[in-house]
Amino acid sequence: xxxxxxxxxxxxxxxxxxxxxxxxxxxxxxxxxxxxxxxxxxxxxxxxxxxxxxxxxxxxxxxxxxxxxxxxxxxxxxxxxxxxxxxxxxxxxxxxxxxxxxxxxxxxxxxxxxxxxxxxxxxxxxxxxxxxxxxxxxxxxxxxxxxxxxxxxxxxxxxxxxxxxxxxxxxxxxxxxxxxxxxxxxxxxxxxxxxxxxxxxxxxxxxxxxxxxxxxxxxxxxxxxxxxxxxxxxxxxxxxxxxxxxxxxxxxxxxxxxxxxxxx
Amino acid sequence: xxxxxxxxxxxxxxxxxxxxxxxxxxxxxxxxxxxxxxxxxxxxxxxxxxxxxxxxxxxxxxxxxxxxxxxxxxxxxxxxxxxxxxxxxxxxxxxxxxxxxxxxxxxxxxxxxxxxxxxxxxxxxxxxxxxxxxxxxxxxxxxxxxxxxxxxxxxxxxxxxxxxxxxxxxxxxxxxxxxxxxxxxxxxxxxxxxxxxxxxxxxxxxxxxxxxxxxxxxxxxx
Numbered sequence: 001x002x003x004x005x006x007x008x009x010x011x012x013x014x015x016x017x018x019x020x021x022x023x024x025x026x027x028x029x030x031x032x033x034x035x036x037x038x039x040x041x042x043x044x045x046x047x048x049x050x051x052x053x054x055x056x057x058x059x060x061x062x063x064x065x066x067x068x069x070x071x072x073x074x075x076x077x078x079x080x081x082x083x084x085x086x087x088x089x090x091x092x093x094x095x096x097x098x099x100x101x102x103x104x105x106x107x108x109x110x111x112x113x114x115x116x117x118x119x120x121x122x123x124x125x126x127x128x129x130x131x132x133x134x135x136x137x138x139x140x141x142x143x144x145x146x147x148x149x150x151x152x153x154x155x156x157x158x159x160x161x162x163x164x165x166x167x168x169x170x171x172x173x174x175x176x177x178x179x180x181x182x183x184x185x186x187x188x189x190x191x192x193x194x195x196x197x198x199x200x201x202x203x204x205x206x207x208x209x210x211x212x213x214x215x216x217x218x219x220x221x222x223x224x225x226x227x228x229x230x231x232x233x234x235x236x237x238x239x240x241x242x243x244x245x246x247x248x249x250x251x252x253x254x255x256x257x258x259x260x261x262x263x264x
Numbered sequence: 265x266x267x268x269x270x271x272x273x274x275x276x277x278x279x280x281x282x283x284x285x286x287x288x289x290x291x292x293x294x295x296x297x298x299x300x301x302x303x304x305x306x307x308x309x310x311x312x313x314x315x316x317x318x319x320x321x322x323x324x325x326x327x328x329x330x331x332x333x334x335x336x337x338x339x340x341x342x343x344x345x346x347x348x349x350x351x352x353x354x355x356x357x358x359x360x361x362x363x364x365x366x367x368x369x370x371x372x373x374x375x376x377x378x379x380x381x382x383x384x385x386x387x388x389x390x391x392x393x394x395x396x397x398x399x400x401x402x403x404x405x406x407x408x409x410x411x412x413x414x415x416x417x418x419x420x421x422x423x424x425x426x427x428x429x430x431x432x433x434x435x436x437x438x439x440x441x442x443x444x445x446x447x448x449x450x451x452x453x454x455x456x457x458x459x460x461x462x463x464x465x466x467x468x469x470x471x472x473x474x475x476x477x478x479x480x481x482x483x484x485x486x
Contacts, residue, residue, distance in 0.1 A: 008370040009341035010348075020347055029352060104351070112347045115319050116340055 020112035021105060021133070031105055034139045041144050045074035047099060049184035049216050049223040050081060050091035052152035052163045053192065054177060055205035058240035059152040059161035061089050062209040064184070064217065065232050066224030067096050076224065081235040085110040086243045088126055088153025093182030094168075098140065099147040102133050123155040127164040127172055135170025148181045154239045161239065184216030184223035191215040206236055206247060207255050214259040226256035280381045284405035287383025288330045293419030295449060296327065296389050296400055297433055299442035302467035302474065303389045303398050306446040307419075308454075309462035317464045319475035321346040321358045323391050325466050329419035330384035330405070338386060342367060360390030364401035364409055372407025381405050385418040391466045391474055398466075417449075424453035439465065443483045 013023060024030045035041065050063035063080035066073060074096075081091045082103045090106060092099035109129060114120050121129070130151050137147050151164040165179035166172055173179075177196050180188045191212045200208065210226075213234050217225030226233050233256050236247040294307035294316060305317045305327050316335070317327045320342050328335025345366055350358045367386060375381045382405055390399040400412040410416075415433045417425035428449035437445065443463065450458060463478040470476050 008373055009338065009366050010344045011337060011341045011370065013340075013344065020351070023344055023348065024351070027348065029348075108347055108351050112343065115343045115347075118315065118318075 018113050018116045020109045023112075024105075031101070031133070032136055035143050035145075037143075039143075043069055044145070045069050045078070045096040046222070047078065047080045047093050047096045047182060049180065049182040049188055049213060049220065050093055050150050051178060051180035051185065051188050051192070051209055051212055052089075052091065052150055052175075053196070053200075053205055053209055054161045054163055054175075054198075055200040055202060057161070057202060058154045058238060059089075059163055060202070060205040060209050060236060060238045061091055061150070061152050062206075062213055062234050062236045063091050064213050064224045064234055065227075066222065068222045071221075073224075076227070076230070077232055079235055081237055082107070083237070083244050083246070084126065084151070084153070085114070085120065087120070087156060087239060088123060088151065089237050089239055089244060090130065091150040091152075091181075092147065093150070093185070094147040095140075095145045098137060098145055099149065102137070102147055102149070106130055106133060120156075122157060123153050123162055126153065127151050127174075130164075131166060131170045131172040133170075134166050134168070138169055141168045150179055150181045152179070152239065154241060154243075159241070180212075182223070184213075184220035187216040187219055187223075188212040202238055202240065206238065206251075207259070209236060210234055210252065210255045211259045211263055214256070214263045218263065226260060228253075228257060228260065280375060281406060284375075284381045284383050288385055288405065289420035291329045291331070291383075291419055293417055293421040293425055293450075293453070294327045294329055294387060295415065295417045295425055295429065295446050296387055297415035297429065297437075297442050297446060298398050298400075299437045299439050301439070301469060302391050302465050303400070304439060304442045304446065304463065304465050305387070305389065306443065306450075306461065306463045308450060308458050308460065310459040312460070315462060317462055317477075318343075319464075319473065320363065320388070321350065322355060322472055323393075323466060323474045324358070324360050324363065325389050325464065325475050327387040327389075327418070328384055329386075331382070334382045335384040335386060338367065338370070338382070338384065341370070342388075360388050360399045360401060364388045364403060367403045368407045368409040370407070371403055371405060375406040385422075387416060387418050389466060391468065421450075421453040425449045428452045439467075440483065443478075447484075 045067040052061040067075040067078040084090045146168045163175040163179045217223040233252045292308040296305045320326045346358045388401040400416045402410040415429045432445040461480040466474045
């Protein structure tokens with residue numbers, strides 16, 4: 001039962017008290033869900049390929065726009081890359097409905113902590129918390145409703161971009177060069193491995209992530225390449241010392257056009 | 265079994281109110297005033313880490329005077345409430361009106377039920393979406409809720425500050441003018457030099473999260 005929202009303020013909350021997710025659980029609206037064992041799991045949209053890559057000043061992150069349901073295209077313009085806070089972004093693959101909700105909770109969690117404590121969580125702290133959210137989905141993961149995020153951001157203390165990948169049970173792995181998750185992730189990584197350098201600038205990094213997505217879309221039917229006729233372009237974001245920026249379509253379009261031309 | 269002494273409710277309320285007022289009068293005041301693009305919150309605060317002014321939600325800010333631990337408890341509870349509402353429904357459903365009512369209800373309840381009332385006064389401000397009037401709510405220790413216009417002051421010197429601001433405030437001030445007016449009001453109300461300022465704004469220019477702390481040195485110097 002959820003507390004009546006317009007009642008008196010929630011004054012007494014057990015320590016540590018800065019976690020929004022704990023607060024949600026306290027009022028009975030927590031994210032944990034379970035499905036009875038043996039129940040048939042409905043067919044729901046799945047997000048596919050997202051990737052993040054470190055460059056000189058920070059990180060870029062990109063995602064295709066397709067969600068699939070079995071062999072069908074469920075959505076053509078889904079968003080899989082989100083701003084987490086001023087200095088980080090999160091991308092999702094797997095069961096779209098659960099993943100998008102996880103991102104929403106993650107965003108509120110970071111903002112809540114920042115407001116309560118008056119300081120942002122460290123980048124490592126944010127990644128740990130995201131791992132906890134993934135682990136919270138473990139019972140569902142065993143029934144096929146898997147959510148695997150990708151997390152990237154600019155570490156204000158180390159003054160560098162960082163990328164974290166995860167597995168279905170909440171394992172957290174820091175990536176030195178680039179990370180990717182989703183059905184086309186192996187193809188995207190294989191492409192990046194051949195072209196990655198550690199002295200990339202922001203523009204080159206944006207070109208490489210889009211090329212890697214185009215490359216993955218060539219062989220993975222679940223990954224949607226840029227659809228130039230319909231104007232469906234990948235979401236590309238960049239995080240550097242100045243914070244989070246989403247590249248506008250006008251910037252992404254020429255990159256996507258040239259990637260479609262060049263990738264064989 | 266001992267029979268407690270009978271105390272008339274009038275007496276009880278009067279005593280509690282007097283006690284709370286005394287506590288609040290010891291603390292330093294805060295003012296909030298409208299300017300052309302938002303709302304400025306300004307107060308005397310020698311500490312740079314213990315804040316009295318804080319962000320609550322996208323377009324809503326909080327300020328408290330009196331006992332630090334008490335208004336800090338209220339501040340955190342307000343943030344919890346706002347984030348819960350925004351998450352369960354939509355970000356648009358969090359309003360200063362709703363929050364101010366919850367603050368008033370909470371303070372009112374504490375005043376009647378608890379042996380010791382909170383020695384605080386709080387301010388909830390919200391900048392309007394369209395060019396309409398900004399919201400300035402003042403809530404006193406006993407849960408009384410005031411809906412103010414253009415400017416408001418809380419704390420021990422609230423009366424003097426309000427009087428000065430009536431003279432100093434005018435429509436369409438720039439941020440710099442509003443800041444100067446606030447400082448001038450404090451100068452008239454207090455007969456001593458300020459030991460430091462805390463200032464923040466809710467300003468449309470800051471994007472979705474309109475709250476920003478100000479670097480006071482920039483304004484004092486200029």
